Amino acid sequence: xxxxxxxxxxxxxxxxxxxxxxxxxxxxxxxxxxxxxxxxxxxxxxxxxxxxxxxxxxxxxxxxxxxxxxxxxxxxxxxxxxxxxxxxxxxxxxxxxxxxxxxxxxxxxxxxxxxxxxxxxxxxxxxxxxxxxxxxxxxxxxxxxxxxxxxxxxxxxxxxxxxxxxxxxxxxxxxxxxxxxxxxxxxxxxxxxxxxxxxxxxxxxxxxxxxxxxxxxxxxxxxxxxxxxxxxxxxxxxxxxxxxx
Numbered sequence: 001x002x003x004x005x006x007x008x009x010x011x012x013x014x015x016x017x018x019x020x021x022x023x024x025x026x027x028x029x030x031x032x033x034x035x036x037x038x039x040x041x042x043x044x045x046x047x048x049x050x051x052x053x054x055x056x057x058x059x060x061x062x063x064x065x066x067x068x069x070x071x072x073x074x075x076x077x078x079x080x081x082x083x084x085x086x087x088x089x090x091x092x093x094x095x096x097x098x099x100x101x102x103x104x105x106x107x108x109x110x111x112x113x114x115x116x117x118x119x120x121x122x123x124x125x126x127x128x129x130x131x132x133x134x135x136x137x138x139x140x141x142x143x144x145x146x147x148x149x150x151x152x153x154x155x156x157x158x159x160x161x162x163x164x165x166x167x168x169x170x171x172x173x174x175x176x177x178x179x180x181x182x183x184x185x186x187x188x189x190x191x192x193x194x195x196x197x198x199x200x201x202x203x204x205x206x207x208x209x210x211x212x213x214x215x216x217x218x219x220x221x222x223x224x225x226x227x228x229x230x231x232x233x234x235x236x237x238x239x240x241x242x243x244x245x
Contacts, residue, residue: 003055004074006046008032009039016111016242017078018042018085019071019099021092023117023225024173025166027052031089037231041239042085047071047095052165060168064176068099083111085238089227091169093118094176097210100184109185112241113211116191117199117224120206121178126198127170135159138166144197145224184211187241191218191234193226 006028018038022030028048035044049067050058061067075084084103088096093115100113119125129137139153153159190207192199201219208215218237220230227234 003050004048004071005076006048007044008035008046009044011039011043014039014041014043014082016042016083016085018044018087018238019075019096020044020046021086021088021095021099022047022049023090023092024169025162026092029053033228033231034087034234037235038238041235041242043082045075047092049165049169051168060165061172062175064095064098064172067095068102071099072102084108085112085114086110087114087116087238088118089116090118090224091173094121094173097121100186101181104182104184112187112189113184114189114191114238115207116227117193117196119199119203120208121210122180123203123206125173125176133167133170135163138163138170142166183209185213186211187214189216189218189237189241191220191237193222193224194219195221195223196226198224
């Protein structure tokens with residue numbers, strides 16, 4: 001399979017494929033548990049961004065539309081012609097959204113869009129810095145979002161690997177500019193944690209304006225990385241969208 005796409009759990013009999021986009025600084029492995037939780041009713045595929053893990057030697061992506069184009073070019077053909085749904089967490093939500101727009105523009109509208117841990121795309125991205133963040137600012141953001149164990153933040157070798165990817169992804173977020181366009185026609189499901197310091201529930205509900213299809217919002221207990229505590233629930237939410245179709 002192409003370097004951009006990982007398949008951790010095969011589900012050839014699933015009626016729908018689910019393409020998943022990780023968070024800023026994250027690699028495909030960050031969604032391994034999610035992949036396991038949804039496999040069966042869905043066949044999960046996970047995006048591996050360049051510049052990390054087995055793609056460490058490759059340059060980081062600089063624009064979200066660059067990621068979208070590369071992922072769509074790399075998406076494996078499906079002989080069964082199954083519909084494709086999209087999921088993204090944090091920065092991945094924007095990448096999933098722009099991929100959904102690109103698919104619809106190409107006449108291949110997605111079956112559903114699931115977005116997690118990110119404001120509606122018409123709202124600005126919030127950070128505590130202007131311009132290129134320093135190491136200290138990135139570490140403060142990692143602590144705020146509670147996505148990294150404090151013991152790891154004290155390991156200089158791990159930070160040497162982690163900080164460049166995180167800085168590059170935040171630069172990509174800073175370069176992102178929302179463009180009004182035709183609304184999606186698929187269902188959109190938006191999720192967030194009730195203690196997320198960056199993504200209040202009202203900002204998640206701003207995703208409503210991006211679709212003419214059904215919209216639902218779910219506020220779950222937890223912070224920015226609430227996902228691992230709610231994987232069975234997420235799997236049921238995902239399956240329920242297609243049960244109604």
